[in-house]
Amino acid sequence: MLYYQMTGFMEGDPPPPEHSLRLPDPDRAALFLDFDGTLVDIAQTPDGVVVPEELPMLLARAMDRLDGRVALVSGRNISDLERFLPGFEGTLIGSHGAERRVDGVRSPADDFDQEKIATLQRLVAEFANLQPSFLVENKSTGVVLHYRQAQELGALALHFMDTLAAAADGFRLQPALCAYEIKPDSVGKDIALTDLFARPPFADCLPIYAGDDLTDEPALAWAEERGGTAIKIGGADTVCAHHLPDPAALRALLERWLA
Known part of the structure; x- marks a missing residue:
């Protein structure tokens, strides 16, 4: 048995698609998405990720429909996200919140040793x-x-x-x-989102957060605590109520939602 399965960290069989999942009206929503394992399939190495052909257009549609209220929230460096999605103009939160690109301006969230x-x-x-x-x-x-x-x-x-x-x-x-x-210690996706959520255009919206990893659990809980929707991708245990089996299911859900 693999080590993560023994410790309960890795997902088992993916759950079936959740057809009952309903997202809030796009006019009131803000969309926060993890990258690896959420928008794209996990690869054997970090550089081996394959970006689905339809993903850049999907994100562009979301940016347009939500008036810019879309952020990618990843453990990756921002430079990695920009390399994989060079046309994405929305907010980027990288390194679990230690790096940010807001309105096209990159900045660290804090000084570190x-x-x-x-x-x-x-x-x-x-x-x-x-x-x-x-x-x-x-x-x-x-x-x-x-x-x-x-x-x-x-x-x-x-x-x-x-x-x-x-x-x-x-x-x-x-x-x-x-x-x-x-x-x-001071870095976390939920910490970064709390700060981002206090600023326009994200303030006073209903958050939607989707993520697959242990690093996403605090952010998933953060979204639900604010009356939003939290979606776990994959079959691992989670604090949130909703599951989808894989990134393809999430992309399909977003396509329907934005139609």
């Missing part, structure tokens, strides 16, 4: 050199250890990353699907 981040990145790289199947992803705010291609070593990856995070004051461990990330 770059010397400590560099040390963490070096230590994780040295550890990963012992196992070629590990993949290290450096971010401006921390570091991720991916083990999708070595899932039998999940417990080993957890032990190392948890110990390293515990020794780094001001940082914490963030589990994800087949990955562990060390990031600042």
